Amino acid sequence: MKVIEGGVCAAKGFTANGIHCGIRKNHSKKDLTLVFSSVPASAAAVYTTNLVKGAPLTVTKNHLQDGIAQAVICNSGNANTCNANGIEIAEAMSVLAANHLGVTPDDIIVASTGVIGQPLSIDPIAAGLPALVAGLSVDGGKAAAEGIMTTDTVMKEVAVEFEIGGKVCRIGGIAKGSGMIHPNMATMLVFITTDCAITPAMLQKALSGDIANTFNMISIDGDTSTNDMVTVLANGLAGNEIITEENGDFAVFMQALNSVTVNLCRKIAGDGEGATKLLECKVTGGKNMDAAKTVAKSVICSSLLKAAMFGADANWGRVLCAIGYSGADVDVNKVDVSFRSDAGQVDVCKNGAGIPFSEEEAKQVLLQKEIEILVNLNDGEAASVAWGCDLTYDYVKINGDYRT
Amino acid sequence: MKVIEGGVCAAKGFTANGIHCGIRKNHSKKDLTLVFSSVPASAAAVYTTNLVKGAPLTVTKNHLQDGIAQAVICNSGNANTCNANGIEIAEAMSVLAANHLGVTPDDIIVASTGVIGQPLSIDPIAAGLPALVAGLSVDGGKAAAEGIMTTDTVMKEVAVEFEIGGKVCRIGGIAKGSGMIHPNMATMLVFITTDCAITPAMLQKALSGDIANTFNMISIDGDTSTNDMVTVLANGLAGNEIITEENGDFAVFMQALNSVTVNLCRKIAGDGEGATKLLECKVTGGKNMDAAKTVAKSVICSSLLKAAMFGADANWGRVLCAIGYSGADVDVNKVDVSFRSDAGQVDVCKNGAGIPFSEEEAKQVLLQKEIEILVNLNDGEAASVAWGCDLTYDYVKINGDYRT
Numbered sequence: 158m159k160v161i162e163g164g165v166c167a168a169k170g171f172t173a174n175g176i177h178c179g180i181r182k183n184h185s186k187k188d189l190t191l192v193f194s195s196v197p198a199s200a201a202a203v204y205t206t207n208l209v210k211g212a213p214l215t216v217t218k219n220h221l222q223d224g225i226a227q228a229v230i231c232n233s234g235n236a237n238t239c240n241a242n243g244i245e246i247a248e249a250m251s252v253l254a255a256n257h258l259g260v261t262p263d264d265i266i267v268a269s270t271g272v273i274g275q276p277l278s279i280d281p282i283a284a285g286l287p288a289l290v291a292g293l294s295v296d297g298g299k300a301a302a303e304g305i306m307t308t309d310t311v312m313k314e315v316a317v318e319f320e321i322g323g324k325v326c327r328i329g330g331i332a333k334g335s336g337m338i339h340p341n342m343a344t345m346l347v348f349i350t351t352d353c354a355i356t357p358a359m360l361q362k363a364l365s366g367d368i369a370n371t372f373n374m375i376s377i378d379g380d381t382s383t384n385d386m387v388t389v390l391a392n393g394l395a396g397n398e399i400i401t402e403e404n405g406d407f408a409v410f411m412q413a414l415n416s417v418t419v420n421l422c423r424k425i426a427g428d429g430e431g432a433t434k435l436l437e438c439k440v441t442g443g444k445n446m447d448a449a450k451t452v453a454k455s456v457i458c459s460s461l462l463k464a465a466m467f468g469a470d471a472n473w474g475r476v477l478c479a480i481g482y483s484g485a486d487v488d489v490n491k492v493d494v495s496f497r498s499d500a501g502q503v504d505v506c507k508n509g510a511g512i513p514f515s516e517e518e519a520k521q522v523l524l525q526k527e528i529e530i531l532v533n534l535n536d537g538e539a540a541s542v543a544w545g546c547d548l549t550y551d552y553v554k555i556n557g558d559y560r561t
Numbered sequence: 562m563k564v565i566e567g568g569v570c571a572a573k574g575f576t577a578n579g580i581h582c583g584i585r586k587n588h589s590k591k592d593l594t595l596v597f598s599s600v601p602a603s604a605a606a607v608y609t610t611n612l613v614k615g616a617p618l619t620v621t622k623n624h625l626q627d628g629i630a631q632a633v634i635c636n637s638g639n640a641n642t643c644n645a646n647g648i649e650i651a652e653a654m655s656v657l658a659a660n661h662l663g664v665t666p667d668d669i670i671v672a673s674t675g676v677i678g679q680p681l682s683i684d685p686i687a688a689g690l691p692a693l694v695a696g697l698s699v700d701g702g703k704a705a706a707e708g709i710m711t712t713d714t715v716m717k718e719v720a721v722e723f724e725i726g727g728k729v730c731r732i733g734g735i736a737k738g739s740g741m742i743h744p745n746m747a748t749m750l751v752f753i754t755t756d757c758a759i760t761p762a763m764l765q766k767a768l769s770g771d772i773a774n775t776f777n778m779i780s781i782d783g784d785t786s787t788n789d790m791v792t793v794l795a796n797g798l799a800g801n802e803i804i805t806e807e808n809g810d811f812a813v814f815m816q817a818l819n820s821v822t823v824n825l826c827r828k829i830a831g832d833g834e835g836a837t838k839l840l841e842c843k844v845t846g847g848k849n850m851d852a853a854k855t856v857a858k859s860v861i862c863s864s865l866l867k868a869a870m871f872g873a874d875a876n877w878g879r880v881l882c883a884i885g886y887s888g889a890d891v892d893v894n895k896v897d898v899s900f901r902s903d904a905g906q907v908d909v910c911k912n913g914a915g916i917p918f919s920e921e922e923a924k925q926v927l928l929q930k931e932i933e934i935l936v937n938l939n940d941g942e943a944a945s946v947a948w949g950c951d952l953t954y955d956y957v958k959i960n961g962d963y964r965t
Contacts, residue, residue: 207885276915381882383878473678474643474677477678477787481611481613482784553956
């Protein structure tokens with residue numbers, strides 16, 4: 158398996174495009190994205206667990222009942238959530254897209270991201286669709302990735318290539334962050350495409366299995382969005398024997414999918430709102446998987462630790478504190494903590510108590526862009542990783558006046 | 562019942578003092594506090610639920626087994642937590658204080674607040690104690706309140722006067738915030754004194770009952786501290802018939818205690834690290850108390866909402882979002898939301914969907930120092946209040962480099 162150029166158009170038979178249609182005020186910002194498979198594809202999705210759900214999620218869930226879809230339409234700038242006519246608008250988006258693409262509305266995945274609770278007009282979408290469809294191309298992946306951005310500072314895409322039964326397969330994906338991210342059994346907006354042949358049921362199994370250790374282990378700010386969704390389209394054009402059970406081919410597919418999702422996780426966390434650093438909390442020695450995951454996520458979610466990381470301050474007491482209140486079954490007197498980055502590793506806590514370390518060395522380690530917080534619970538064999546980012550002035554700035 | 566001047570020395574028989582002994586580098590900052598009752602007092606306490614517990618909590622818990630105490634000693638600048646010799650140091654603090662006061666170490670409540678994981682030297686405390694004890698006076702309440710401050714910007718004290726059986730009783734208290742505050746069945750440092758006569762068991766019952774609706778309903782940053790503790794000393798010098806059961810006198814006492822704790826809650830939340838505003842989320846119409854409390858706390862804890870309140874942005878979608886992911890049993894399609902302050906009230910959401918409102922009016926409401934977020938779940942009779950503050954640049958600044 159190797160990482161290749163591209164994103165959502167890397168796999169055979171997929172085209173994409175992204176344009177500015179007028180939902181966002183800034184004309185230089187794309188706000189409407191379309192991803193299209195030349196043939197109907199197996200489709201799988203996971204959704205936010207927030208009780209307040211964006212109208213597009215309800216519509217998409219309905220459309221995916223048969224496990225088949227052929228296109229994704231997504232706007233940014235407005236979440237189409239908590240609006241009285243939200244379902245109607247999301248359905249209208251599907252119908253318009255379907256008509257222009259010559260498919261049925263049932264085969265459309267629809268998504269929205271942006272402000273909650275402001276009516277979304279169908280007009281700019283209707284006006285923009287002809288150009289959006291006309292511009293669909295295999296070179297449109299980047300434009301599609303841009304069309305779903307909100308406060309993201311960078312476009313996020315990735316693709317990998319691998320073989321199943323001698324056939325070359327590809328998986329690619331695009332994602333948007335970057336605030337209101339604390340997925341819980343679902344996640345932010347991620348659209349993945351592959352030409353691998355796999356049944357809808359196995360595709361859903363692969364996706365649901367994967368997100369527990371990937372998108373559900375990211376937190377930017379502890380807020381679980383109303384519009385989180387991850388979808389995968391698998392159109393089978395790679396020509397491999399269709400995956401119908403948990404065999405070796407399925408394992409290869411899972412591994413390839415995981416490399417795409419982990420890559421997008423790191424991109425999303427590293428581009429968290431206002432973030433200057435990617436934080437990875439790597440927990441080992443957990444009594445069980447639940448303990449390891451709970452600790453990793455609690456550490457990544459601590460506002461105090463996130464602020465300390467922004468300041469490159471090796472305030473490891475905040476790591477211990479976050480472990481202590483996590484609710485996980487741990488013996489705090491066994492915990493070791495280290496900080497690691499490209500600049501080296503510094504051990505700061507052994508058996509739950511501080512050990513002498515060079516503050517200067519620690520500062521150098523923490524001044525890097527990617528920081529690993531290593532926690533050994535010394536209590537078993539379970540391991541887990543969670544991703545997050547530092548808490549900065551810019552997070553406050555971005556969210557203090559998001560709507561204007 | 563009426564609010565009166567003073568704090569921890571308002572009740573008969575209590576003296577206090579606070580000095581700078583040298584734990585904190587800044588000589589203008591007091592760092593050692595003593596509160597003393599002239600006679601042994603009924604004592605009650607609640608402690609953090611964090612598995613990582615400050616050594617002073619372990620020692621205090623041990624000392625309060627008999628329900629009797631006579632003094633509180635507390636240092637700021639160092640939490641004496643995650644230190645190999647923490648228990649030894651906390652015991653030494655008790656012994657030194659007891660010797661100087663002429664009481665037994667078992668009657669000392671000991672507490673510490675500040676940085677975690679840095680060894681605490683007993684030397685400055687030993688050196689400072691003679692002056693600390695010599696300076697005990699009924700006018701020392703403010704100095705005592707100052708001696709427990711860390712990043713607090715204002716000293717926090719309150720006192721009330723009430724009658725039980727014709728006898729005038731008083732309750733007063735001091736508190737320190739102001740970060741790492743997300744109490745969970747316990748709370749930050751709060752020391753309360755009263756001259757009311759009440760048994761240790763009834764005092765504990767009163768305290769434990771009260772905090773569920775007061776200190777446990779505050780959140781500054783979602784981080785549950787390792788050193789949270791609330792204690793009450795009741796020395797009986799008011800001369801009322803001692804409270805031994807849940808009678809009318811107990812109800813009066815509970816009410817007076819509640820007025821002190823709610824006042825301190827508001828002071829702590831309003832002085833959260835970097836805060837410019839006090840946020841009060843008032844939930845009504847809950848299906849049950851659990852739903853009302855869970856919703857109130859989830860709203861108060863949302864980083865996104867806190868940042869919006871800092872920016873005076875009526876982004877009510879974030880209130881809905883926080884209700885949706887709270888885990889509470891609510892029907893999101895019934896929820897009404899309003900913002901209220903001294904500048905008026907603006908209704909922004911009805912039945913889970915946005916309603917037209919004047920952005921200009923909302924801005925004026927949200928520019929005030931105390932903001933009420935009114936949530937009606939329209940699903941029952943349960944009500945709850947939670948307190949918090951906005952998320953600001955200064956929170957990041959304070960916590961980006963707390964140790965230096």
